[in-house]
Every structure is written in C-alpha cells, then in structure tokens.
Amino acid sequence: MEALMQVQNLASSDHWDRVKKELKNELGEDVFSNWFGRVKHEETIGDSVRLSVPTRFLKNWIKNHYEKKLVGLWKREIDDINRVELTVRGALRPRQINVSQQPKAIAARRISGRPGPFESVPQIGSSANIADIPCLADTGEEAAAEFLSGAALNPKLTFEAFAEGASNSLACAAIRQIAADHDGALTMLYMHSDTGIGKTHLLQAAATEARRSGRSVAYLSAEFFMYHLVPALRTPAFPVLRQAMKSIDLLLVDDLQFLHGKQGHDEFSRTLEILMEAPRQVIMAADRAPEALGTLSARVMQRIETGEVIGIQATDYALRHEILRKRVAAARRTHPSFSVPDAVADYIARYVISSARDLEGALNRLFAHNQLTKQPVTMDLAEKTLHDLVRIGEPRAIKVEEIQQVVCKHFSVTKADLLSSCRARTLVRPRQIAMYIAKVVTGRSLPEIGRRFGNRDHTTVLHAVRKIEDMITRDDTLAQEVELLKRLLNT
Known part of the structure; x- marks a missing residue:
C-alpha cells in the first residue's frame, strides 16, 4: 500500500509540473513567480489535491483569486479532482484566547477571528497583547516580514553598474546621498522620466546600498504595493503591519503612476500617507511630474513639495x-x-x-x-x-494625430480636451505646443492644422506657433521639453 501511494504521488508530481506550466503560460512569468513560485504539491488523495504555501497571506490570495483556475487545470490532468486544498507550511497552532470574562457572542467572534460590528481590533501599544488579536499571531508577523522584505531586488542593479551622464547626474547624486545617509541629505526625493531611462535601476541600487549599511529599507514596486500591501492592511494584521512601517529608515516607491485604479484614489492616498508617516527618507519614481499624476492627496503632495523633484532627461x-x-x-x-x-x-x-x-x-x-x-x-x-531599432536616414512622415497623441500622454490630458474650446491654462499650453510641433515637423499648412485641432482658424494656429517660438528662446526648460516631444515622435 505504501509503495502504491509513493507511485501515485510521483505521478501527481508530474501532473503538478504540467499544471504549473499551464499557469505560467496563462499568467506570464512575472505573475506566476510572484504567486506560485513558492507553492508546493503535498499529496493527491481521492478527489482532492493538497498544496502548501509559506504564508497565510499567500494562501488567502490564491484561494480568492485562483482556486477555480487551479481546480480546472487539475481536472484536465485527473478527471476525478473536484477540490484544491491550500495549507500553510509550518503554520503555528492558534493561540488560546481567554474568553471566560467575555459575553458568549463576542467570545464566539474572537474564536472565529471576526470582530463584531462594535468591536475594534486592539492597537499596538494598548494594554492588549498581540496574542489576543484575532488571527494576528499567525498573520501579523508574516505580513510585517513580507512588507519589510519588500519587492525582490535585482542584484545586478547597483550603483557600480549604473551609467552616469549629464541627463541623470543630479538624480544620481541625490540618490547616492540618501542611500548613504549623509548629513544634510534630502528627506524626500521625487524623480520622473520616460520609461527605460534608469529610474528603477537607481531605486534598486539605493535599496541595496542602504541595506548593506544596516539600515531598514522598504522597496515597493507598483505590483507589490497593490497586490501585497494594500490587501494586507484590510486584515487583522494591520496593527502589526503599521508598527513595522514605523520601523523603516528609507522608503522607496517605484512606478507611482500605476498605484491607482483598482484600489481607488482614496485608499491609495491613505495607504501612502501611513507609509510616509515614519521613515526619515523617502524616494519616489514615476513617468511624469507629481502634479500630473492626479492621484495624490493634498498631504502626500505637501510632503513631496518639501523635498526635491528631479526630472531625468533622455539619454544623449x-x-x-x-x-x-x-x-x-x-x-x-x-x-x-x-x-x-x-x-x-x-x-x-x-x-x-x-x-x-x-x-x-x-x-x-x-x-x-x-x-x-x-x-x-x-x-x-x-x-x-538591429534594423528595427535604429533610426537612420530621412525622418518618416509624422501625422498630426501622432503629435496629438504624444502631447496628450506627456501632459496627461485627453484628446477631446486638446481639441475642445476650453481655455484653461492646463490645456492652452499643450494645445499651442502641439500646433507648433505640427507646423515644424509635418509641413502642413496653417488652415489644415487648424482643421485638425477642432476646426480652428489659421490665425489661431499662427498665434500659437509664434507664441511657442518666442517662449523657447527665453525658457530653456520649455525648449528642452519641446525637443523631447520631437524625439518621442521619432521613436
């Protein structure tokens, strides 16, 4: 019988390998690694498969989001499978809670781990012991440890491997100072640039350097923030997790532009405010300036404004x-x-x-x-x-619609707004820049450009062209911005 079970388990391991392969194909390498990289097949008995994971948080997430998919994939391998059971490896037994002095209804809720409608979870620092917090003994410390470990760092992304030049030297110097915790270093740095310029490399290099010197560091990617941290803050682990947040020295948040949408503006801002309460130093990175994000609360913006905002230009x-x-x-x-x-x-x-x-x-x-x-x-x-990557010879013909698309993305406005009659300053300047670039790079006539911008008169286009021409002779920042937009059109 024992030999038969060993043979069955070996066969099930082969089934699990095929299930993992299907998951990787459907979800992609990154998502699969995040959620299923540490999942192990324990045994297959009857109509049930038992898988184990290292943390309760991972167990709950997979159960809530992937249980049906797992059952379906296993049924392709073994038709009799109807259930996938997830267990936590080495899980501690629930600590005994003294409920003798509590009303029976509250005691039942304590045991089930669900506080009642008028019963709050005890806060760290109160007279309550951590062991008395429902489910916290099993999940709080795990969630805190997971937060402090943060998103995975690429060991190749170090300061030594980073190429420094005129376009990124200021950002690089500021981040090096913060990572080394030099006297007088910035407490808040926000850097922004187009994708692929080196923001993530600098953030991960700073995290590695700071940890090497013994500092407590939390590096959060957009994915880690949304799919690990925010859900954990909704659980009874919140008090321990919040306490862990207060222990960090350096907080780094990457791809800030993605930290909204599913979680909602308010929840995102509240979580970010909690994160920014304690650390002495914060570094953030996004693909646009902070005022263009539209998802930051007044308190977060206030913190950013007290520090330094640095834009990284395109590589020369x-x-x-x-x-x-x-x-x-x-x-x-x-x-x-x-x-x-x-x-x-x-x-x-x-x-x-x-x-x-x-x-x-x-x-x-x-x-x-x-x-x-x-x-x-x-x-x-x-x-x-490399023929598809190089840009040689005569520039390709650029369409007015392409210019509008690039300008809208850069200034975070919609095409409908760009073509509208609205005279708000936040729309007038992008509109004038788009008209100027259209005249410079397309060779279209003023009346034709006017028609493409909401049937405007050619005199409006002429005014915009002259206005921008005059401004870029006096404003180096605007001149660089216009040149950047032109380069983006050629990529």
Missing part, C-alpha cells in the same frame, strides 16, 4: 556610449571572448536612441547571436540584427 550620445561600455564589460566578466568593435558601439549609440532599455536589448541580440553561432560581432551583423 555620450551617455548611451557609456551604458554600452558598462554592459559589454559586465558580459565579458562571464564570457571573456565576447567583444564589440568600436565602430559597432558607435553605430548603436548613435542610432538606437529611444531608451536605455532598447540599448540593452540591442546588445543582448548581438550577444545571443555571438554565443549561438560563435561568429564575431561585426558591423554587417549589427545592421542586419
């Missing part, structure tokens, strides 16, 4: 060349035979201009080709392999 040729040099050097540490001729490096730095991420993608393609074919990297290979 020198910085792109430095990024390539560092990436090639890193590749050569494990593959000494890999090399990129100077002419090829110059070609990539000069023409792969959309983002640092595309630069790495270009180099990865050449590296993969070199490793698979054992052929050296040449200019001919680069031209054939």
Whole structure:
C-alpha cells in the first residue's frame, strides 16, 4: 500500500509540473513567480489535491483569486479532482484566547477571528497583547516580514553598474546621498522620466546600498504595493503591519503612476500617507511630474513639495556610449571572448536612441547571436540584427494625430480636451505646443492644422506657433521639453 501511494504521488508530481506550466503560460512569468513560485504539491488523495504555501497571506490570495483556475487545470490532468486544498507550511497552532470574562457572542467572534460590528481590533501599544488579536499571531508577523522584505531586488542593479551622464547626474547624486545617509541629505526625493531611462535601476541600487549599511529599507514596486500591501492592511494584521512601517529608515516607491485604479484614489492616498508617516527618507519614481499624476492627496503632495523633484532627461550620445561600455564589460566578466568593435558601439549609440532599455536589448541580440553561432560581432551583423531599432536616414512622415497623441500622454490630458474650446491654462499650453510641433515637423499648412485641432482658424494656429517660438528662446526648460516631444515622435 505504501509503495502504491509513493507511485501515485510521483505521478501527481508530474501532473503538478504540467499544471504549473499551464499557469505560467496563462499568467506570464512575472505573475506566476510572484504567486506560485513558492507553492508546493503535498499529496493527491481521492478527489482532492493538497498544496502548501509559506504564508497565510499567500494562501488567502490564491484561494480568492485562483482556486477555480487551479481546480480546472487539475481536472484536465485527473478527471476525478473536484477540490484544491491550500495549507500553510509550518503554520503555528492558534493561540488560546481567554474568553471566560467575555459575553458568549463576542467570545464566539474572537474564536472565529471576526470582530463584531462594535468591536475594534486592539492597537499596538494598548494594554492588549498581540496574542489576543484575532488571527494576528499567525498573520501579523508574516505580513510585517513580507512588507519589510519588500519587492525582490535585482542584484545586478547597483550603483557600480549604473551609467552616469549629464541627463541623470543630479538624480544620481541625490540618490547616492540618501542611500548613504549623509548629513544634510534630502528627506524626500521625487524623480520622473520616460520609461527605460534608469529610474528603477537607481531605486534598486539605493535599496541595496542602504541595506548593506544596516539600515531598514522598504522597496515597493507598483505590483507589490497593490497586490501585497494594500490587501494586507484590510486584515487583522494591520496593527502589526503599521508598527513595522514605523520601523523603516528609507522608503522607496517605484512606478507611482500605476498605484491607482483598482484600489481607488482614496485608499491609495491613505495607504501612502501611513507609509510616509515614519521613515526619515523617502524616494519616489514615476513617468511624469507629481502634479500630473492626479492621484495624490493634498498631504502626500505637501510632503513631496518639501523635498526635491528631479526630472531625468533622455539619454544623449555620450551617455548611451557609456551604458554600452558598462554592459559589454559586465558580459565579458562571464564570457571573456565576447567583444564589440568600436565602430559597432558607435553605430548603436548613435542610432538606437529611444531608451536605455532598447540599448540593452540591442546588445543582448548581438550577444545571443555571438554565443549561438560563435561568429564575431561585426558591423554587417549589427545592421542586419538591429534594423528595427535604429533610426537612420530621412525622418518618416509624422501625422498630426501622432503629435496629438504624444502631447496628450506627456501632459496627461485627453484628446477631446486638446481639441475642445476650453481655455484653461492646463490645456492652452499643450494645445499651442502641439500646433507648433505640427507646423515644424509635418509641413502642413496653417488652415489644415487648424482643421485638425477642432476646426480652428489659421490665425489661431499662427498665434500659437509664434507664441511657442518666442517662449523657447527665453525658457530653456520649455525648449528642452519641446525637443523631447520631437524625439518621442521619432521613436
């Protein structure tokens, strides 16, 4: 009988491998790793499969969001399966709660772990003991530990591996100071740039450096914030979790622009306010300026305004060349035979201009080709392999609609607003910039541009063009912003 059970369990392990493969295909590598990377198959008995997870939080999340999917995938493997049971590995037995002095109704609710309508969960620091908080003995410490560990850090994203140049030197210097906790360092830093410019690299480098020096650090990605932290704050673990928040020295929040929507504006702001109560230093990153997010409460905005807001500009040729040099050097540490001729490096730095991420993608393609074919990297290979990434020759024809789309995204306005008759300052300036760029890069006539912008008269377009022309001669920041928009149109 024991031998038969061992054979059944081995067969079930094969079934579980196939279930995991299907989950990975359906959910994607990142989501699968986050939620199912630590799930183990324990046994299959009758119509039931038992899986184990390391924390109660993970158990509840999978049960609420993926239980039906798991049952369906298991039924494809074993037709008799009707139930998937999730257990917590090494779970502690519930602590005994003294309910002898409580009314029976409240005592029953205590035992079930659900406070009644007029019964609040005891707060840390009150006379109540942690053991008396329903479910907290099992979940509070786990949730706090998970919060303090934060989102996973990529060990390759360090300050040493970061390429510094004119466009990011200010942000890099500020973050280095905060990570090292130098005297006089900023307490609040907000940085913004387009995607693929290096914000995440800087944040993770700061987290790694600060932890190395013994500081308590919480690095939260948008995904970790929404799918780990906010749900945990709704559980009885909240008091312990809030106490853990107060113990951190440095808080880092990445991809701030994604932290809304499903959770709602109010809930997002309240959670962020709690997070920002305690840490002496905070670094945030997003793809736009704070006033353009539209999801920050007055208190959060006030905290941001007391610190420094730094924009990171697009990479220039020198910085792109430095990024390539560092990436090639890193590749050569494990593959000494890999090399990129100077002419090829110059070609990539000069023409792969959309983002640092595309630069790495270009180099990865050449590296993969070199490793698979054992052929050296040449200019001919680069031209054939990277043809879809480079920008060479005559600029392509740009449509007015493309200009409107880029400007709307940059200024966080809708196309309907851009074409409307509204004269609000927040709309007039983006509209005038879009008209100016349309005139400069498309060669369209003023009346034609006017028709594309809500049937405006050609004199309105002419006024906008002259206005922006005059302003960019006196305002370097605006001139850089307009140039950035032009570059975005060519990517």
